[in-house]
Amino acid sequence: MAWTNEDVAGQFAEIATLLxxxxxxxxxxxxxxxxxxxxxxxxxxxxxxxTEEMAQLKGVGASTASKVAEYLTSGRIAMLxxxxxxxxxxxxxxxxxPGLGPKTAVMLHGELGVDSVEALRTALDAGALRGLKGLGAxxxxxxxxxxERLGAKDTGRVPAADAIAIAEELCARLxxxxxxxxxxxxxxxxxxxxxxxxxxxxxxxRDPAPVMASLRESDLVERVLAAGEKKTSxxxxxxxQADLRVVDPDSWGAALVYFTGSKxxxxxxxxxxxxxxxxxxxxxxxxxxxxxxxAQGADRDAAGETEDDPVAGRTEAEVYAALxxxxxxxxxxxxxxxxxxxxxxxxxxxxxxxxxxxxxxxxSDWSGDGKTSLAELVAAAAxxxxxxxxxxxxxxxxxxxxxxxxxxxxxxxxxxxLADGAGIRILDGAELNIGIDxxxxxxxxxxxxxxxxxxxxxxxxxxxxxxxTARILxxxxxxxxxxxGHPTGRKIGQRPGYEIDLDQLIEGAVATGTALEVNASPRxxxxxxxxxxxxxxxxxxxxxxxxxxSVGDLASMxxxxxxxxxxxATAAHVLNCRDLDGLLDAVNAKxxxxxxxxxx
DNA sequence: GCCGTTTTCGGCCCGACTGTTTTCAGTCG
Numbered sequence: 001m002a003w004t005n006e007d008v009a010g011q012f013a014e015i016a017t018l019l020x021x022x023x024x025x026x027x028x029x030x031x032x033x034x035x036x037x038x039x040x041x042x043x044x045x046x047x048x049x050x051t052e053e054m055a056q057l058k059g060v061g062a063s064t065a066s067k068v069a070e071y072l073t074s075g076r077i078a079m080l081x082x083x084x085x086x087x088x089x090x091x092x093x094x095x096x097x098p099g100l101g102p103k104t105a106v107m108l109h110g111e112l113g114v115d116s117v118e119a120l121r122t123a124l125d126a127g128a129l130r131g132l133k134g135l136g137a138x139x140x141x142x143x144x145x146x147x148e149r150l151g152a153k154d155t156g157r158v159p160a161a162d163a164i165a166i167a168e169e170l171c172a173r174l175x176x177x178x179x180x181x182x183x184x185x186x187x188x189x190x191x192x193x194x195x196x197x198x199x200x201x202x203x204x205x206r207d208p209a210p211v212m213a214s215l216r217e218s219d220l221v222e223r224v225l226a227a228g229e230k231k232t233s234x235x236x237x238x239x240x241q242a243d244l245r246v247v248d249p250d251s252w253g254a255a256l257v258y259f260t261g262s263k264x265x266x267x268x269x270x271x272x273x274x275x276x277x278x279x280x281x282x283x284x285x286x287x288x289x290x291x292x293x294x295a296q297g298a299d300r301d302a303a304g305e306t307e308d309d310p311v312a313g314r315t316e317a318e319v320y321a322a323l324x325x326x327x328x329x330x331x332x333x334x335x336x337x338x339x340x341x342x343x344x345x346x347x348x349x350x351x352x353x354x355x356x357x358x359x360x361x362x363x364s365d366w367s368g369d370g371k372t373s374l375a376e377l378v379a380a381a382a383x384x385x386x387x388x389x390x391x392x393x394x395x396x397x398x399x400x401x402x403x404x405x406x407x408x409x410x411x412x413x414x415x416x417x418l419a420d421g422a423g424i425r426i427l428d429g430a431e432l433n434i435g436i437d438x439x440x441x442x443x444x445x446x447x448x449x450x451x452x453x454x455x456x457x458x459x460x461x462x463x464x465x466x467x468x469t470a471r472i473l474x475x476x477x478x479x480x481x482x483x484x485g486h487p488t489g490r491k492i493g494q495r496p497g498y499e500i501d502l503d504q505l506i507e508g509a510v511a512t513g514t515a516l517e518v519n520a521s522p523r524x525x526x527x528x529x530x531x532x533x534x535x536x537x538x539x540x541x542x543x544x545x546x547x548x549x550s551v552g553d554l555a556s557m558x559x560x561x562x563x564x565x566x567x568x569a570t571a572a573h574v575l576n577c578r579d580l581d582g583l584l585d586a587v588n589a590k591x592x593x594x595x596x597x598x599x600x
Numbered sequence: 601g602c603c604g605t606t607t608t609c610g611g612c613c614c615g616a617c618t619g620t621t622t623t624c625a626g627t628c629g
Binding site for chain 1: 621627
């Protein structure tokens with residue numbers, strides 16, 4: 001059995017959870033959490049490393065490395081087995097109830113024998129919690145409410161695509177309030193994670209109360225969870241939780257860093273602050289008053305009440321600079337090496353929306369499922385500032401939506417008619433279907449008449465990994481196939497994607513000069529950020545394209561760029577960051593001698 | 601358990617809010 005890094009990381013995350021429930025030292029728990037994170041983010045397959053090499057990873061020591069080795073050879077970790085035997089299984093489940101943490105779970109188990117969500121429900125109904133120390137009437141009510149929410153569906157993470165519209169709406173409403181100088185959504189949404197647990201909103205104002213009140217009273221809010229002076233938490237109508245922090249404009253940058261996270265990134269940069277004799281919190285980067293007093297040799301009592309001295313805080317850039325680091329774009333803030341890289345000046349300049357020169361995957365209504373005319377699509381792409389657009393309608397093997405040869409020739413004439421006034425190069429393209437044997441639609445000569453082709457898997461998702469991988473590798477070798485569309489086939493929150501060997505795909509892409517798509521549709525984001533990072537490390541070329549089926553879909557480019565950023569991709573890794581000549585050079589390079597050239 | 605511009609031991613990020621508390625523990629992010 002070939003264990004993936006994710007499998008291994010999962011073992012250590014479980015150890016951390018179970019240790020917490022065993023009342024272990026909190027720092028030891030954190031060490032396991034950190035090692036799980038380090039393993040999950042490791043750039044190489046752990047199975048290829050020696051125990052000594054594993055212990056070189058930051059956050060992984062000799063103890064963890066030997067447990068990894070144990071797992072890789074035997075498929076088990078004795079310590080984890082012991083913990084599983086020792087900690088009642090239901091306790092982990094109990095801590096998933098909002099407001100109920102490990103301490104309370106252990107206490108409920110010890111006092112009442114509660115070992116599952118169901119048992120807690122029964123205990124509540126029997127009034128068994130009354131009289132337990134630290135648990136009053138209010139806690140009982142809150143637990144009931146939490147259980148009810150747990151009973152309702154979908155309390156977990158939701159696709160970011162489902163939250164971004166409501167986040168932007170809330171921001172827009174807060175931004176127009178008097179005294180509010182800035183508003184942003186932060187958290188995992190700003191980091192462009194593909195799913196989010198809640199919406200984090202940040203506002204700058206010297207008078208927080210009316211801003212808080214405005215959210216609490218919003219018609220988008222279903223329930224208020226917490227309402228303090230500096231922080232408000234609510235449940236929105238669609239079951240999504242939102243947290244609002246309001247800070248002084250002088251603290252905006254520090255608060256944005258704090259609220260954007262990730263938690264692991266924040267911990268790392270706060271440690272860095274501590275090592276420099278500073279304190280980093282959501283209000284600023286500060287030199288402590290007592291430290292100053294000591295530095296000046298003054299007596300602390302004589303110094304009296306002095307304020308902490310702000311070093312930075314108005315902007316994020318200021319905070320990072322004061323920590324001796326390059327600015328870290330939000331999607332990179334996951335503690336996967338970006339802190340060290342930013343400190344050592346080797347953080348790559350990741351691709352941005354401004355680097356994108358065109359879109360290489362779009363459908364017009366020539367495709368059965370396209371909703372926009374060719375002219376509208378081209379005009380919209382031009383309006384977005386694109387220099388070129390590959391219209392890649394479905395090819396004929398996709399029986400429902402595909403276009404046959406005559407249809408493609410007719411579409412080619414339609415493209416030619418539009419070409420002059422378009423103000424943008426329209427690439428005559430197609431989205432080909434990868435057959436079970438790796439073949440694609442039409443024939444070689446017909447395919448070489450296109451300017452640009454995407455090839456994608458649309459059928460037979462259930463094939464075993466070797467077969468699935470082989471069919472894509474075969475398609476890559478075709479001289480007219482320029483990019484593999486949505487390479488893993490996953491749909492966020494819907495289906496996991498087919499079984500493929502990504503490393504082989506990356507090697508094949510490099511060897512054949514075929515790009516791998518970062519499909520920017522927020523339902524797909526395929527490749528994922530993690531997969532992009534592996535592709536970048538492997539030297540593969542990417543495209544970032546919207547797979548638009550309507551004009552509005554062209555706006556999804558930012559999600560694709562965010563995903564590419566999460567994978568540390570630079571403009572140099574992305575084919576559609578090249579100008580038209582650069583793009584066509586790549587297309588022509590893939591074609592053999594004597595084959596038709598595509599001209600600008 | 602991990603780690604080092606306080607380096608092989610003694611620390612380990614920081615603050616808001618709630619509830620049950622007379623000064624704080626638990627939870628969350």
